[in-house]
Amino acid sequence: MRNFDLTPLYRASVGFDRMADVMDRALSADIASYPPYNIEKTGENAYRIAIAVAGFGADDLTVEVKDGAVIVSGRKPGEDEGRTFLHRGIATRAFERRFTLADHVRVEGASHVDGMLNIELVREIPEALKPRRIEIAKPMKAVEKLDA
Numbered sequence: 001m002r003n004f005d006l007t008p009l010y011r012a013s014v015g016f017d018r019m020a021d022v023m024d025r026a027l028s029a030d031i032a033s034y035p036p037y038n039i040e041k042t043g044e045n046a047y048r049i050a051i052a053v054a055g056f057g058a059d060d061l062t063v064e065v066k067d068g069a070v071i072v073s074g075r076k077p078g079e080d081e082g083r084t085f086l087h088r089g090i091a092t093r094a095f096e097r098r099f100t101l102a103d104h105v106r107v108e109g110a111s112h113v114d115g116m117l118n119i120e121l122v123r124e125i126p127e128a129l130k131p132r133r134i135e136i137a138k139p140m141k142a143v144e145k146l147d148a
Contacts, residue, residue, distance in 0.1 A: 034091060034093070034095055035051050035052050035053055035074070035091075035095055035097070036051075036052045037049060037050060037051040037052070037097065038050045039099075042120075045122060045123040045124070045125075046120070046121065046122055046123075047105070047120075047121040047122075047123070048118055048119065048120055048121065049070065049072075049099055049118070049119040049121065050116055050117070050118050050119075051072060051097065051116065051117040051118075051119075052115065052116060053074060053112070053115060053116065053117045054090055054115040055076065055090050055091075055092040055115075056074045056076060056092065056115075056117075057112075058112040060074055060075060060076050060077070061073070061074050061112065061117055062074075063107070063110045063117075063119060065101075065106075065107050068100060068101050069098050069099060069100045069101060070098070070099045070101060070107060070119060070121075071096065071097070071098050072095075072096070072097045072098075072099075072117065072119070073094070073095065073096040073097075074094060074095050074096075075094045076092040076093075076094065101121070102123070104123055104124055104125055104126065104129075105121055105122070105123045105124075106121070106122055106124060107119060107120070107121055108120040108121060108122045
């Protein structure tokens, strides 16, 4: 795999620190496949992260929002002591998954149903950033000529 050096971009930009951090994380992150997850768009400004957490109870999972990211971790207490498995296909190893949130996205809630952890997200655009129409003022002379 190639490594990209983004240092020249840092020298030529101001105020893009968060974007640079996201790119660094994406380029240097190990691709983990456990646990599997989906990211769904459930509405115009609504999203859901669904994580398959078979074997984990709600008490074994934590969901945190920190530094613009959702951090999901799972720790299963040692219940396997004294058990002998002939085949072990259900992984219950500890994990931590990070999902970087875009600006103005907040976590609305989380639920654990049927072995799936669902994290509901909502994008709330502030009024100042929403598009608005600006009235165009007409010069007084043009208005006076129309009245005459």
